[in-house]
Ligand SMILES: *[C@@H]1O[C@H](CO)[C@@H](O)[C@H](O)[C@H]1NC(C)=O
């Protein structure tokens with residue numbers, strides 16, 4: 001598939017590069033002739049460069065630490081005052097955008113982002129393209145005034161910074177204003193950074209541009225902690241230039257930050273291009289051709305990897321599907337920096353006393369916070385404006401679609417996360433690396449605690465990777481070195497196995513339920529029961545389900561259903577890796593863990609009177625279930641720990657399909673409509689529809705529905721539910737996107753509208769996995785059916801090599817719809833302003849108050 005893509009794009013590109021001599025190559029070829037310090041070919045790949053600063057509307061950096069940062073800013077070009085008040089830099093929730101995002105984007109090649117800046121009457125495209133060898137890249141910035149406003153004035157600022165330039169005297173970047181040159185080159189910078197080698201940056205104009213203010217190049221040297229603050233530094237420079245000037249001083253030369261500013265009236269085009277010595281420049285033509293070609297090849301490729309089955313085969317879903325995947329991929333960030341950790345391991349953190357949360361809070365308020373040494377992370381991000389950093393709880397869900405599209409990219413991200421693990425096995429649940437990331441988080445939420453866990457969602461992706469490596473599930477994504485080489489596959493699994501095992505051991509060791517001090521049901525297995533640390537009366541942030549109701553007050557004798565289920569899912573993933581590596585003893589150990597987990601899910605957490613799965617606590621000295629219907633009781637099913645024969649499955653199907661409980665016209669509610677906490681309090685995980693768990697529900701139900709054993713009625717009902725839920729969920733996300741131009745963090749169970757954070761193309765993107773699912777004839781799907789009972793026999797999906805590998809069912813369906821889809825239609829989007837909100841701590845504190 002990637003072969004197709006590359007063949008389509010790159011011949012055009014390369015032909016162009018060679019036939020049109022790069023504009024300034026002749027001028028500079030002497031000064032940047034091949035350097036012995038250039039990285040070896042092996043050091044470069046399609047992954048090296050990318051828009052890996054997703055917190056910016058557009059920002060590029062390589063996956064090489066302490067090198068180069070690049071970004072784009074723009075503002076009104078009317079006058080100085082207006083310029084200073086409309087400067088766009090980081091993605092914000094409320095700066096008058098009517099939507100922004102990637103129309104199509106592939107990490108390996110590039111793509112096109114469109115930003116609808118209504119306030120400035122401008123549509124801005126950032127067309128980013130990489131050369132085939134991954135060494136060079138360029139971004140073409142195309143400004144188009146909105147209809148009826150052709151004389152709109154816009155100032156564009158391209159900025160670039162050298163990291164650690166002051167402390168490492170061998171790095172250099174020198175810029176020059178070239179505005180009077182006849183070559184179309186407006187500015188040039190020559191750089192030399194050991195980890196990158198020598199390179200050249202150029203800003204290329206366009207003869208059709210109506211230039212209001214000639215190019216200005218401003219080179220400065222600022223303290224290291226300021227180089228990511230382009231907006232602040234630029235603003236200071238403009239102010240220090242004085243007068244009523246709208247621009248920085250023309251003062252080019254060497255420095256660790258460089259600004260290239262130009263002001264246009266009407267439409268404009270500008271190209272910013274990076275190249276290494278002795279290679280052709282990706283100039284305007286090359287980018288235009290490459291992007292045009294990618295525009296058509298991308299949709300074809302997408303329809304191969306994520307085919308759309310009825311009713312989503314309609315053309316109107318093509319742009320939707322593209323936008324989902326592109327914005328998930330476009331949220332990939334590369335992060336580097338120190339973080340804040342409380343290593344005090346205060347005795348209160350054992351959380352053994354009855355009022356453990358007040359004691360822990362008090363200990364935390366006195367604890368010494370450590371600033372760690374810098375760490376590096378390649379991660380997808382939940383939302384560019386609101387959560388532009390890594391979250392462990394989200395990442396496993398991000399990787400579900402990514403692994404289908406580009407297995408090697410998913411592996412890189414998985415490994416990057418596993419490499420964060422400390423010797424104990426801990427991975428911080430929220431990765432706030434470096435001052436740039438920290439600037440978006442209120443101080444009281446910056447510290448990470450090594451006794452806190454988070455759902456180990458990476459274990460969701462491991463079995464799927466194995467199924468692709470073994471061929472148990474088909475793979476149609478980009479060519480994978482791990483699939484093409486059994487040796488590489490084996491090296492990979494050997495590398496991740498001990499890390500996964502260490503994290504698993506850490507989880508079991510640090511989140512145990514207490515089996516010595518409190519009564520437990522006699523049939524339960526001691527030691528196999530868990531408790532999230534970090535509870536307060538209203539929150540269990542560490543579980544990921546924040547305000548989902550649990551025992552109140554909290555009790556040190558609690559056992560949490562989802563924590564046990566996550567242990568089961570992790571043990572099952574480890575069992576499969578061990579099996580694949582031929583480590584029979586470990587495989588057997590993990591298999592016994594899975595068995596114990598399954599036993600205790602029923603022994604500890606099943607309440608036969610209320611017919612549901614529950615948390616447990618201690619009340620009046622007795623073992624007591626806390627049963628709150630919602631997502632929680634579904635966890636044994638969602639994490640693949642129940643099969644079609646399980647006696648408790650019918651009760652879960654009833655819970656899901658009951659309109660007075662979880663079943664809504666838009667998807668499964670997080671909390672039952674009949675629960676006393678429904679819609680109350682912060683109302684975060686108390687009714688709203690979350691896409692990640694709904695997607696898991698559809699996939700697991702489909703597996704149940706197609707299993708070979710188990711009561712026919714159960715299988716039929718599971719299929720029916722899966723089919724109906726699929727349709728409702730995709731429609732919900734689609735309709736909201738169609739109306740608002742955004743994907744959302746959650747959706748209302750009463751109106752279906754998107755809520756909380758917008759531009760949330762993190763795990764909401766997992767909905768793409770459902771579009772290709774097919775069900776047998778007669779499945780009445782969608783909102784027209786008022787409940788989800790009834791009989792439909794599902795046809796497909798016979799061969800599931802791994803019972804818990806749910807996504808494996810999808811590729812099996814692809815062939816059916818291949819070829820059914822052709823062409824690209826870009827949906828005409830209507831945009832509207834929408835509410836803002838938050839997640840986790842934004843509930844407590846309005847983050848906007850804390851933003852600089
Ligand atoms: C850029 O440099 C040219 C000389 O090469 C100069 O004429 C021009 O004024 C400079 N641009 C600005 C805006 O100062």
Ligand SMILES: *[C@@H]1O[C@H](CO)[C@@H](O)[C@H](O)[C@H]1NC(C)=O
Nearest residue numbers: 344345346347349350424450
């Ligand atoms: C924290 O303290 C507990 C109890 O003293 C101890 O068992 C545990 O090993 C400590 N953890 C770390 C990471 O030092």
Ligand SMILES: *[C@@H]1O[C@H](CO)[C@@H](O)[C@H](O)[C@H]1NC(C)=O
Nearest residue numbers: 352353512513514515516517
């Ligand atoms: C169980 O609770 C007792 C009594 O509070 C405490 O001493 C013990 O450390 C706890 N054990 C675990 C594993 O938390």
